[in-house]
Amino acid sequence: xxxxxxxLPTATRLELENNGIAPLQASHQExxxxxxxxxRSISRSATTACRDLKLGAAISTGKAAAAVGDPRVTLxxxxxxxxxxxxxxxALYARxxxxxxxxxxxxxxxxxxxxxxxxxxxxxxxxxxxEHGDYRFNPFVRFERYNxxxxxxxxxxxxxxxxxxxxxxxxxxxxxxxVNHDRVWTAGxxxxxxxxxxxxxxxxxxxxxxxxxxxxxxxxxxxLAGAPELQAARRAGPLPRAR
Numbered sequence: 001x002x003x004x005x006x007x008l009p010t011a012t013r014l015e016l017e018n019n020g021i022a023p024l025q026a027s028h029q030e031x032x033x034x035x036x037x038x039x040r041s042i043s044r045s046a047t048t049a050c051r052d053l054k055l056g057a058a059i060s061t062g063k064a065a066a067a068v069g070d071p072r073v074t075l076x077x078x079x080x081x082x083x084x085x086x087x088x089x090x091a092l093y094a095r096x097x098x099x100x101x102x103x104x105x106x107x108x109x110x111x112x113x114x115x116x117x118x119x120x121x122x123x124x125x126x127x128x129x130x131e132h133g134d135y136r137f138n139p140f141v142r143f144e145r146y147n148x149x150x151x152x153x154x155x156x157x158x159x160x161x162x163x164x165x166x167x168x169x170x171x172x173x174x175x176x177x178x179v180n181h182d183r184v185w186t187a188g189x190x191x192x193x194x195x196x197x198x199x200x201x202x203x204x205x206x207x208x209x210x211x212x213x214x215x216x217x218x219x220x221x222x223x224l225a226g227a228p229e230l231q232a233a234r235r236a237g238p239l240p241r242a243r
Contacts, residue, residue: 010064052083068107069100086128088138094120095150105154111161116153120146126190136192147181 059076077094086110095106105113126140149158164174188202 002217054081055079064098070102071098071100071104073098088124088126088128088140090124091122093119093121093211099153102154103154111159113152113155113158113182115149115151117150118146119150120144134192134194137189138185138192139189142186142188144184145182146184149180159204191239 004119041058041060042060043056043058045054048055053215055078057076057078059074059224061072061074064071064073073096075094075096077092079090079092081090083089095117096119098114099116101114101116122142122144124140124142126138128138129137152158158179158180161177165177169174182203184204186202188200191199193199
């Protein structure tokens with residue numbers, strides 16, 4: 001991990017998503033890949049007394065291999081989905097922690113320390129507005145909030161440079177150091193064609209960016225033959241957005 005990058009790791013939220021700068025993506029392999037012998041994962045899902053309500057949770061934890069401070073990485077999430085009539089309402093909360101970072105961050109005081117905790121959640125609502133045979137049209141809206149540096153060990157947090165800083169080697173390319181937390185609204189729609197194809201379009205809106213800067217249209221081929229649980233998911237609502 002580059003604790004003191006010469007240039008901004010990311011300039012937009014899209015780069016934050018695509019360039020592997022999230023806490024585990026940006027870390028060396030010893031943090032992002034706990035050893036097989038010390039890693040544990042548990043997942044549970046349940047259908048409640050309400051037939052249209054499903055709840056689930058998962059946790060994964062393990063010691064990082066050959067890292068200073070013997071850190072342990074723990075990731076967990078809880079989610080719910082309610083599908084009454086034509087509605088599809090879902091929510092998810094996820095949190096990650098990395099212990100034993102006091103020595104590592106203290107040795108590398110910089111604007112890009114490793115966080116000891118990071119989290120985020122989303123709330124999404126979709127509605128089956130139109131259906132004809134195997135064709136369906138489901139608009140949806142989603143609210144997301146994330147914090148890639150909820151807390152830190154060995155440092156008070158990122159030492160954010162004041163004012164404009166170089167964003168790239170190009171002369172005159174300056175900008176402000178990005179924050180590691182944000183709120184994002186996304187509006188879009190899914191158009192299902194038969195049992196195996198869905199066209200997706202969405203446009204996230206984030207502070208400081210043009211509303212269309214991350215607009216996307218994509219096509220998914222959905223292989224559902226012989227998988228009743230996936231067929232039920234297709235009938236229930238939208239596919240998760242590609243990450």
